[in-house]
Amino acid sequence: MVNSTAAITFENIEKNFGSLRVLRGISGEIHRGEVVAIIGSSGCGKSTLLRCFNRLEAIDGGRLVVNGMDLSKPKLNYRQLRQLRSQVGMVFQQFNLFPHLSVLENLTIAQRKVLGKSAKESAQLAAFYLEKVGLFDKASAYPEQLSGGQKQRVAIARSLCMNPQVILFDEPTSALDPELVCEVLQVMQQLAADGMTMVVVTHEMQFAREVASRVMFLNQGQVEEQGSAREVLTHPKSDRLRAFLSRLN
Ligand code: ADP
Ligand code: MG
Numbered sequence: 001m002v003n004s005t006a007a008i009t010f011e012n013i014e015k016n017f018g019s020l021r022v023l024r025g026i027s028g029e030i031h032r033g034e035v036v037a038i039i040g041s042s043g044c045g046k047s048t049l050l051r052c053f054n055r056l057e058a059i060d061g062g063r064l065v066v067n068g069m070d071l072s073k074p075k076l077n078y079r080q081l082r083q084l085r086s087q088v089g090m091v092f093q094q095f096n097l098f099p100h101l102s103v104l105e106n107l108t109i110a111q112r113k114v115l116g117k118s119a120k121e122s123a124q125l126a127a128f129y130l131e132k133v134g135l136f137d138k139a140s141a142y143p144e145q146l147s148g149g150q151k152q153r154v155a156i157a158r159s160l161c162m163n164p165q166v167i168l169f170d171e172p173t174s175a176l177d178p179e180l181v182c183e184v185l186q187v188m189q190q191l192a193a194d195g196m197t198m199v200v201v202t203h204e205m206q207f208a209r210e211v212a213s214r215v216m217f218l219n220q221g222q223v224e225e226q227g228s229a230r231e232v233l234t235h236p237k238s239d240r241l242r243a244f245l246s247r248l249n
Pocket of ligand 1: 017020022040041042043044045046047048049
């Protein structure tokens with residue numbers, strides 16, 4: 001029986017790339033409405049873990065259930081993958097907007113092709129979310145005409161247009177000039193306040209402290225420490241976490 005308060009459940013998951021053991025038995029749970037920050041040094045497996053959550057990578061061992069769907073199986077069919085990808089949004093460091101499409105088209109294409117909505121209906125929802133991220137006036141612009149912060153806000157709006165149950169963020173502000181970080185974090189903070197379930201890989205400790213309900217610190221493919229943002233960031237127990245946090249300051 002799947003626990004309905006858990007958006008994502010993972011038990012002992014493993015992922016290898018050849019002989020490289022990237023995830024070494026990670027367990028945890030993401031509850032609905034929760035914002036979980038994942039932190040850790042470069043190469044510790046943060047992106048790989050996120051990518052397993054929407055099946056950009058298949059796990060090699062353990063058990064993974066995302067929004068009620070069992071992703072422990074080695075093969076999923078096209079219909080299952082499509083369902084998963086529309087329920088679980090992903091926002092990337094490099095935005096991944098379609099460069100040859102306008103902002104509006106970036107927001108409507110998957111609604112039409114994946115969800116089968118009409119042009120009119122998809123454009124209405126796109127306009128709603130563009131307004132929400134403060135970019136209503138950029139509907140007909142192309143990605144190259146936008147700042148990095150604007151591109152990332154478009155990417156978030158695009159994700160919201162699919163009406164996802166969970167959104168995964170992989171270092172969403174790492175590619176931005178420092179003065180553009182805040183506008184993206186504000187949009188994410190608003191989403192969190194609206195009750196969206198979010199898993200956020202980030203180096204923004206202030207964001208983690210203020211917005212995340214829980215923080216997971218990964219080290220070499222394992223959860224080294226986890227707890228409330230206050231516990232983990234203010235009173236770290238492990239030496240490795242203390243060293244990691246002091247390097248950020
Ligand atoms: P993080 O996001 O924490 O920086 P990653 O999850 O991207 O770490 O990577 C963890 C490890 O797995 C790194 O050693 C990385 O080089 C390796 N890795 C990631 N993706 C692949 C891949 N597709 N093929 C081979 N090795 C990979
Ligand atoms: Mg990464």
